[in-house]
Amino acid sequence: MIGTLIEGKYRILRQLGAGAMGAVYQAEHMGTGRRVALKVITGELASRQDIIDRFWREAKAAGRIDTEHITQVLDSGVDRDRNLPYLVMEFLSGEDLHGLLKKTGPLAPDVALRVIAQACLGLRKAHEAGVVHRDIKPANLFLARRDSGEMIVKILDFGIAKVVMEQAQETETAGLTKTGSLLGSPLYMSPEQALGSKHIDHRSDLWSLGISLYQALSGRTPFDHITAMGQLVVEINYGRLAPVQERAPWVPPEVAAVVDRALQRKPNDRFQSAAEMRDAILPLLTHGWTLAESMLTPVPESLRAHVAPRLMASSSPSLPEMPVPTFLPQAPQAAQTSPHPGNTAGAMARSQATPPRASPAKGLLAVGAAALVTAGVVAGGYLAVRRSIDLAGAMRAQAWVAEAIKAALPAPLPRSTPAPAPEAPAVPPEPPTRTVKLRILPADASVEVDGKLVPSKNGIVELTGELGSVHRVRVFVAPRYSTEKNVVVTAVGPMPELVVMPFTPVGVRPQAGNGTGPAAQPRQRKFE
Structure with missing residues (x-):
């Protein structure tokens, strides 16, 4: 397509990149001479309506957001001579975070936080406009070079963004994110996104941004050792997520606390907004959050040799809700106070607090419940992974663990009143x-x-x-x-x-x- 004139306005100069949906070219506006990036759908995909709808959705989503941290869409249309949909975007000089990490490996914590803090600005504007990106990853965080040498982070590719529908009559996008659809890059998906849930909101983007921060700090994603999609889904939801300090011991505990908070499996336990995540990062950036090209270098050997104090937090983020069997007595829940959601050191403070002394009965209950949860996770997660997501087998294993704990509990004291008739055995679902x-x-x-x-x-x-x-x-x-x-x-x-x-x-x-x-x-x- 080099030299092709699109819609009589844009001349293709060179190809910048290509992907599954199409290609991106550097082009020149024939009237003004401005250099732009022109994105087109190519091949058989150009005749698929779902792909075209996704293409226009990118233009609509990006057009709703007014910030310098989102790549601006300048024009869109269909080249009538070739029936070729196209988007015209601002032309950027620089490289994406994925390409940078392939060259440099991990970044210094200060630099990684600066990148993520700027990405939070873009996501905040997107979420305020009712747009959930759903594919945040280093390849979509572009480090654009300015004439002054300063770098600015711009979020790319809103092609699978979900526009939150505030009114029932907005039905034109209702079918694009139906229940069970799996859109996004698997290694960066939130637990709810990996399960294909229809209840995906802006906090899913914050999980993906947390994975991107994890990779920028350590050079790896938490689950990059998994190659099968089914195993990856189980690991994201039930597997052990290695703390970032395990992969990068030099990362300070305050920075690890930001990662830990972003990667909580329950959305309510994560940062509740991009603004809150940025507010947690800024106090750690004592020298400001602007980026210079000279900062984009590998972690110095002197820093790699340093072992920072460990974050005294749970090494496994919160697991999805698991029902407690009815045979276990329900202990009353004491009122608890939680730190301010923006306080990332809260996990450290909670972990270092002295737990209250429990009575023997409550201690037995705690041991039994903990064993049930732990064994249930092993049965539901590990077995599912090792047996190629044998979910039915995992359910049977959890039921077996529950029965084993029931048998281990002490027998109830004799009662003067007749015992109630035994309940009918539960029919397995x-x-x-x-x-x-x-x-x-x-x-x-x-x-x-x-x-x-x-x-x-x-x-x-x-x-x-x-x-x-x-x-x-x-x-x-x-x-x-x-x-x-x-x-x-x-x-x-x-x-x-x-x-x-x-x-x-x-x-x-x-x-x-x-x-x-x-x-x-x-x-x-x-x-x-």
């Missing part, structure tokens, strides 16, 4: 089912699922089954070409998502070279 869409290549191939021929539309086959169920899928063209795969139904879609039929006749081993050498090794596919 039916395992949840889900319909997922499996992609098939080639799209016109025939498909069998568990030995039965099923319809395929445009290379998409629907599988319905219990979460964790395994189905044998056979893809074939005539009797000569065929392949079979085991496909698992998960909460986030099928695993694997795609079954490709190689055009190698059944029963024939492909040979290397001229056919006289050893058989070629089968091609390995890695999970994406």
Whole structure:
């Protein structure tokens, strides 16, 4: 497209980048000579209405926000000669945080906090305009260079933003963020976003910003060792989130407290606004929060050798609510006071306070409840991870743990009144089912699922089954070409998502070279 004239106004000069949805080019406005960034949808995606709707949603979302910390959309339209949707944005000089971290590794805590503090300014304006970004990550935090040498953080790509609907009649975007949709970058998703919840608000962005701060400080994300999507969803919600000081011992406890607060699994336990998160950061920036290009360097070796005092807070952020079995007596809850939500040192103060002395009965109850929660997390999280999200098995494991604790509790004292009739045994809930869409290549191939021929539309086959169920899928063209795969139904879609039929006749081993050498090794596919 180099040299192409878009809508008679913008001449394409060079490509800046490309992704799954399209490409971004540097262009020049023919009337004013201004250099701009022009984003287009390319290929088959340009004919998909859902992609086009997402494209226009980016223009609408960014257009509602007035701040220098959001990339400004200057123009939008459709090139009539090519039927090509396009967005025109301000042209930025610099690089995104992801690219910087690939070169430098972790940043000094002071520099990382300056980046995140500026991002908080942009998010505050977005949230005040009713826009939830839903894809905050280092690749979408751009460090733009100014003529003075100062750097300014700009938030990019509102393509999957959710515009909060304040009135019921605003139905044009109602279907774009339906329940169960999984939009965003998995490693940075909040727990509620990873589960596909429809109740996602601005606090999800603050979790993602906390993960970005974690990566800027340590050079890694907490769950970057996980490669399977189903395992990642379980780990985000139930796994152990290693404290940032485990990965970067030089990080001061005050800075680790900011990360710890942002990465609480319950939204109510996180920062409640971007302004609150920024207010917690600013007191730590004693020399100001402006950025200079000269600051964007690796952590000095002298700092890496330093081991800062550890944050005395829980190493595992708050877990989702778990029901307490009815056989455990309910202890009355004492009134508690909590620190001001902006006080990030609150976790330190709470952890260092001396706990009150408990009575033996309450102590037994506390041990039993703690064992139940711990074992339940192990059963519901660890087993689910190790057994490819076998959710039904995890539920059975939790029930077994509950029964074991019940058996370990002391028998009740004899009563003078007759004991009530035993309750009927609880009927275990039916395992949840889900319909997922499996992609098939080639799209016109025939498909069998568990030995039965099923319809395929445009290379998409629907599988319905219990979460964790395994189905044998056979893809074939005539009797000569065929392949079979085991496909698992998960909460986030099928695993694997795609079954490709190689055009190698059944029963024939492909040979290397001229056919006289050893058989070629089968091609390995890695999970994406």
